[in-house]
Amino acid sequence: xxxxxxxxxxxxxxxxxxxxxxxxxxxxxxxxxxxxxxxxxxxxxxxxxxxxxxxxxxxxxxxxxxxxxxxxxxxxxxxxxxxxxxxxxxxxxxxxxxxxxxxxxxxxxxxxxxxxxxxxxxxxxxxxxxxxxxxxxxxxxxxxxxxxxxxxxxxxxxxxxxxxxxxxxxxxxxxxxxxxxxxxxxxxxxxxxxxxxxxxxxxxxxxxxxxxxxxxxxxxxxxxxxxxxxxxxxxxxxxxxxxxxxxxxxxxxxxxxxxxxxxxxxxxxxxxxxxxxxxxxxxxxxxxxxxxxxxxxxxxxxxxxxxxxxxxxxxxxxxxxxxxxxxxxxxxxxxxxxxxxx
Numbered sequence: 545x546x547x548x549x550x551x552x553x554x555x556x557x558x559x560x561x562x563x564x565x566x567x568x569x570x571x572x573x574x575x576x577x578x579x580x581x582x583x584x585x586x587x588x589x590x591x592x593x594x595x596x597x598x599x600x601x602x603x604x605x606x607x608x609x610x611x612x613x614x615x616x617x618x619x620x621x622x623x624x625x626x627x628x629x630x631x632x633x634x635x636x637x638x639x640x641x642x643x644x645x646x647x648x649x650x651x652x653x654x655x656x657x658x659x660x661x662x663x664x665x666x667x668x669x670x671x672x673x674x675x676x677x678x679x680x681x682x683x684x685x686x687x688x689x690x691x692x693x694x695x696x697x698x699x700x701x702x703x704x705x706x707x708x709x710x711x712x713x714x715x716x717x718x719x720x721x722x723x724x725x726x727x728x729x730x731x732x733x734x735x736x737x738x739x740x741x742x743x744x745x746x747x748x749x750x751x752x753x754x755x756x757x758x759x760x761x762x763x764x765x766x767x768x769x770x771x772x773x774x775x776x777x778x779x780x781x782x783x784x785x786x787x788x789x790x791x792x793x794x795x796x797x798x799x800x801x802x803x804x805x806x807x808x809x810x811x812x813x814x815x816x817x818x819x820x821x822x823x824x825x826x827x828x829x830x831x832x833x834x835x836x837x838x839x840x841x842x843x844x845x846x847x848x849x850x851x852x853x854x855x856x857x858x859x860x861x862x863x864x865x866x867x868x869x870x871x872x873x874x875x876x877x878x879x880x881x882x883x884x885x886x
Contacts, residue, residue, distance in 0.1 A: 545797055545812075546621040549767050549789075551613035562601040562615055562753060566594050569671050569751050582634065584669045587642055597669045597753065604667055604755045606762070614756055616767055620644065621676075621749040622800070623812070625845075629804040633748040634672050640800060641670050641750050647795035648754075648767070653786035656763050666765070667755035676747035677740055684730035684737040691728045691736065695721055767792075790814075810834060811842045 554560070573581040584592040605614045620641065622630075630636040646663045656665050678685050698721050705712045728736035732744060758765050767787045793814040801808055810816050810831065820827040831842050 545623065545626060545800060545814075546619075547793060547796055548617075548619045550617045550619075551768050552615050552617070554611050554613055560610065560614065561598065563598050565615075565617060565753060566597050566601075569673075569753075570594055572673050572675060582672045582674075584671050585638055585641075586669050587645060587663055587666075590638075592669060600667065601669070601753060601755055604757045604759075604761050606757060608756060608764070612756070613766075613768070616754045616756065618648075618752040618754060618767075619749060620752070620796075624745060625812075626800065626804075626806060627746040627748060629806045633674070633746065636804070637672055637748060637750050638670075640803060641752070643799045643803065644796055645752075647792060647799060651767075651788045651792040651795070652765055653788065654763065654765060656758055656760070661758070661765065665758045665760070665763075667757070667759045668752050670750055670752040672748060672750055674748050676743045676749065678737055678743060680739045682739075685739050688728045688730050688737055691724050692738065695724050698724075790818075809838060809841050809845060811845050 552558075552562075552565070558564075569584075583590060584594065584597050586592060601615050608614055620637075622637070627633060642663075645666055645668060649661045649663045649666050652661045654661055680686075698717050701710070701712060702714060702717050704710045705714060705717075725736050730737045732741065735741075754767075756764060756766060765787075767789070797808060797812075797814055800806060816827065816830075819830075831839060833839075834842060
């Protein structure tokens, strides 16, 4: 499960309205028939219009300054293995999202009118999407980049020849470009993978737009808070503050596993990925200590995520620091590219 929480961009020329982000989320519908289109939904409603989303998010910003985010964008991207557990991607992810947002509300260390927040205090709208596209940070795009640079230079050379700025054989250049295209290490349907190309396989995921203010427009609920759980004096009164991301990410997995009977491997657990960063030696020692089938699947998952796997020692005694560092670098790159998420 890959979950990201991103604040609205408020610097420079970015709009203060949610309209641009909502328009971005509507783009996938442009190529679909009315019966195929996905609509916005929230905890209690379906088929919510884009206009209603914009109106409610933009109208729920009381006491927020121009430079404070008015909303947060949350992306929930199940892995291929998780998606295979779903019978109906769209329907099941809507059910899951509504349960997930209960965990989101419970992760705030705040009080609203003297009580803990619940899901009805969260003003949010969500939308299921079925396509994902390669980004510049994806491993396939990065590893194709040397080829892409050579092709780009040849294309520039072609233009200079056409303009008469230099001499050269256009047919030879065309052949070189064709050879380079075919030599790219990562391809789909015989074409070099580039940024913006649609990914194959099941890619269903959920985008959420969540108001910074609670549904009553009276309390600020920021998942971007650097505080996990603390109290501060405000106007002479103690006020709770904070958002526990660890709790939220952990519950996100537990809710999914319970609802869809998913057997999560060690490397798929959020606490395990934290362990990889904090104590890589223990992380990899634990992997090597798993039962044979689980260990094989764990290494397979890491490999599919773009982790370069050096020769794996057969026992804990042989676990060399050099091997740990190599694996750690590979996993870090995979996390940054979105292959392994939290």
